[in-house]
Amino acid sequence: MSGILLELKDICKSYRDGSEERVILDGVSLAVGKGEFAAIVGPSGSGKSTFLSVAGLLLTPDSGSVLIGGKDVTGASKGERTMIRRRQLGFIFQSHNLLPYLKTADQLAIVQEKPMREKVSVDELLSELDIADCRDKFPAKMSGGEKQRAAIARAFVNDPDVILADEPTASLDAQRGRLAVEMIRNEVKKRNKAAVMVTHDNRVLDLVDSVYRIDGGKLLKERFE
Amino acid sequence: MKYAWKEILYGRKKYILIELLLILLMFMVLFLSGLASGLGRAVSSAIDTMNADSFIVDDSAEQLITVSSVGTQVLDELRSAGANAAPLDIQRMYIIKDGDDEKLNMTYFAIEAGSFIEPETIEGTGLAASSADNPILLDDDYKLEGISLGDKVRDSSTDIEFTVVGFVDDRMYGHTSVGYITTDSYTRLRKALNPMYVQSYHAIAVRGSADYDFAGNGLELVSKHEIIENIPSYSAEHLTITMIVWVLVIISAVIIGIFNYILTLQKQKQFGVMKAVGMRNSELAGMVISEVLIISVFAAAVSLVLTFAMAAAIPEKMPFYLEAPDAVAVTAAFVAISVPSSMLSVVNISRIDPVKAIGGGEE
Ligand SMILES: Nc1ncnc2c1ncn2[C@@H]1O[C@H](COP(=O)(O)OP(=O)(O)O)[C@@H](O)[C@H]1O
Ligand SMILES: [Mg+2]
Numbered sequence: 001m002s003g004i005l006l007e008l009k010d011i012c013k014s015y016r017d018g019s020e021e022r023v024i025l026d027g028v029s030l031a032v033g034k035g036e037f038a039a040i041v042g043p044s045g046s047g048k049s050t051f052l053s054v055a056g057l058l059l060t061p062d063s064g065s066v067l068i069g070g071k072d073v074t075g076a077s078k079g080e081r082t083m084i085r086r087r088q089l090g091f092i093f094q095s096h097n098l099l100p101y102l103k104t105a106d107q108l109a110i111v112q113e114k115p116m117r118e119k120v121s122v123d124e125l126l127s128e129l130d131i132a133d134c135r136d137k138f139p140a141k142m143s144g145g146e147k148q149r150a151a152i153a154r155a156f157v158n159d160p161d162v163i164l165a166d167e168p169t170a171s172l173d174a175q176r177g178r179l180a181v182e183m184i185r186n187e188v189k190k191r192n193k194a195a196v197m198v199t200h201d202n203r204v205l206d207l208v209d210s211v212y213r214i215d216g217g218k219l220l221k222e223r224f225e
Numbered sequence: 226m227k228y229a230w231k232e233i234l235y236g237r238k239k240y241i242l243i244e245l246l247l248i249l250l251m252f253m254v255l256f257l258s259g260l261a262s263g264l265g266r267a268v269s270s271a272i273d274t275m276n277a278d279s280f281i282v283d284d285s286a287e288q289l290i291t292v293s294s295v296g297t298q299v300l301d302e303l304r305s306a307g308a309n310a311a312p313l314d315i316q317r318m319y320i321i322k323d324g325d326d327e328k329l330n331m332t333y334f335a336i337e338a339g340s341f342i343e344p345e346t347i348e349g350t351g352l353a354a355s356s357a358d359n360p361i362l363l364d365d366d367y368k369l370e371g372i373s374l375g376d377k378v379r380d381s382s383t384d385i386e387f388t389v390v391g392f393v394d395d396r397m398y399g400h401t402s403v404g405y406i407t408t409d410s411y412t413r414l415r416k417a418l419n420p421m422y423v424q425s426y427h428a429i430a431v432r433g434s435a436d437y438d439f440a441g442n443g444l445e446l447v448s449k450h451e452i453i454e455n456i457p458s459y460s461a462e463h464l465t466i467t468m469i470v471w472v473l474v475i476i477s478a479v480i481i482g483i484f485n486y487i488l489t490l491q492k493q494k495q496f497g498v499m500k501a502v503g504m505r506n507s508e509l510a511g512m513v514i515s516e517v518l519i520i521s522v523f524a525a526a527v528s529l530v531l532t533f534a535m536a537a538a539i540p541e542k543m544p545f546y547l548e549a550p551d552a553v554a555v556t557a558a559f560v561a562i563s564v565p566s567s568m569l570s571v572v573n574i575s576r577i578d579p580v581k582a583i584g585g586g587e588e
Contacts, residue, residue, distance in 0.1 A: 106228070
């Protein structure tokens with residue numbers, strides 16, 4: 001499969017809890033292609049965030065490999081991982097995590113790599129996410145939905161291969177949460193990215209292409225179109 | 226730099242407080258530094274500005290001119306050997322203004338009229354050009370006592386009368402203003418005090434080199450710099466204040482570092498997120514250092530302006546003397562030291578694990 005942008009193979013990850021070893025991910029594999037929006041669901045504490053951290057090169061798995069844009073990055077150095085996160089991955093967190101002292105346009109500009117300025121227009125992203133009027137606003141002056149959409153825009157600003165979202169609707173009400181997921185979907189489709197969203201909000205699952213369930217350390221495909 | 230500036234503007238309330246603290250500290254530093262050189266000059270300016278390179282004193286005088294004694298023949302021998310030498314006596318006394326009975330402090334510098342160590346006058350004539358029996362050149366501080374050109378002043382212990390023939394600028398020794406008299410007047414003065422007085426000099430000022438067997442004659446040749454350092458109270462005052470100045474400079478710079486570190490500790494989550502989205506440690510360190518630089522440069526600039534504004538308003542008699550290069554050196558050192566003081570924050574940031582950004586809110 002040539003269109004695979006994110007691939008995790010046989011990932012194992014366990015945490016040492018006192019004297020005992022708790023296996024969180026027990027041989028987990030996942031492949032997400034261009035233009036595909038995948039969701040991962042599962043009960044709290046099942047390892048969704050852990051999985052996303054491994055995919056996002058924030059956590060090293062005990063075994064298995066991570067491929068981004070078709071390239072094996074499992075053994076990448078700390079500096080290389082930082083670079084890959086900056087250029088090939090886009091993160092959307094549970095809460096917006098914007099910098100309080102920057103206006104929306106600057107939130108995007110501070111993480112945008114210089115060569116990307118030509119390729120990805122900050123203003124275009126903001127209009128697509130319907131927050132063009134927040135361009136010169138500080139986070140304190142924006143609603144929760146607007147802030148999360150600014151964070152979504154930030155994830156796309158370096159034209160990444162893969163978007164990783166950890167419960168992006170958690171801090172929003174149902175209506176705004178759905179709107180945010182719709183917007184992630186629109187951008188993923190329009191820009192032909194691979195996206196993985198961790199969620200426990202079943203009401204937005206109709207917006208994704210595939211659904212995986214994580215439980216007991218295993219990842220099971222629940223639905224695929 | 227741009228984003229650091231935006232952060233400061235956004236949080237200006239808290240930054241203004243730290244700026245105020247730093248400006249006050251730096252103002253104190255500059256003020257003390259001006260006082261240090263002012264006091265230093267009050268002790269030494271008459272020697273410092275003297276047109277001589279070194280001084281011959283006797284080797285038991287511990288490089289202090291006022292307790293030294295050099296025979297008159299030494300001067301003759303030096304001169305016949307072609308050295309540029311001139312006699313100097315320094316004597317602390319009191320003078321009384323004619324028609325007044327208030328004693329004024331005075332340090333006589335007794336010199337040969339017209340010798341190379343005679344200062345340029347800013348008003349009046351030199352000692353040699355005067356026909357008065359006992360001419361005297363006064364530091365212009367005495368003008369503040371109401372003494373003017375042509376006035377007569379009396380030596381309080383001998384009643385010898387001097388005629389003020391000129392004024393000189395900024396000549397002090399051991400916290401008193403100096404009056405320049407001739408060696409002849411000085412000899413008369415000493416003879417009036419002690420009829421058995423046999424003439425000798427306290428010291429001989431030398432310009433250029435002097436070829437002489439100093440050690441063999443119980444003498445030593447001492448540089449101007451060493452003479453100044455050995456004036457009683459010079460080192461004690463100057464070094465103490467200079468040390469306080471530098472300790473304060475370092476303290477101010479460290480305060481910026483600590484303030485910045487506290488801010489960094491409050492922003493662990495922000496830095497974690499920035500690292501998660503791929504911002505390099507070098508970019509984050511750059512932001513922290515720019516922030517510190519902006520804070521310190523601003524404090525330095527404002528305190529410089531304040532100090533020079535105050536220096537212009539300060540009364541003439543106060544021993545305050547701050548030269549722009551010294552002030553700039555002190556503030557530049559402050560700015561320079563503030564950078565390493567922010568390293569604590571930089572190290573802290575480099576240790577933040579970005580994995581904390583994911584699954585946020587749980588911890
Ligand atoms: N750094 C860690 N050290 C030890 N245990 C951890 C650590 N991070 C997560 N865990 C544990 O791993 C399990 C999975 O956590 P997580 O991936 O955050 O689950 P989810 O996101 O599905 O709620 C939880 O039981 C959690 O307590
Ligand atoms: Mg989680």
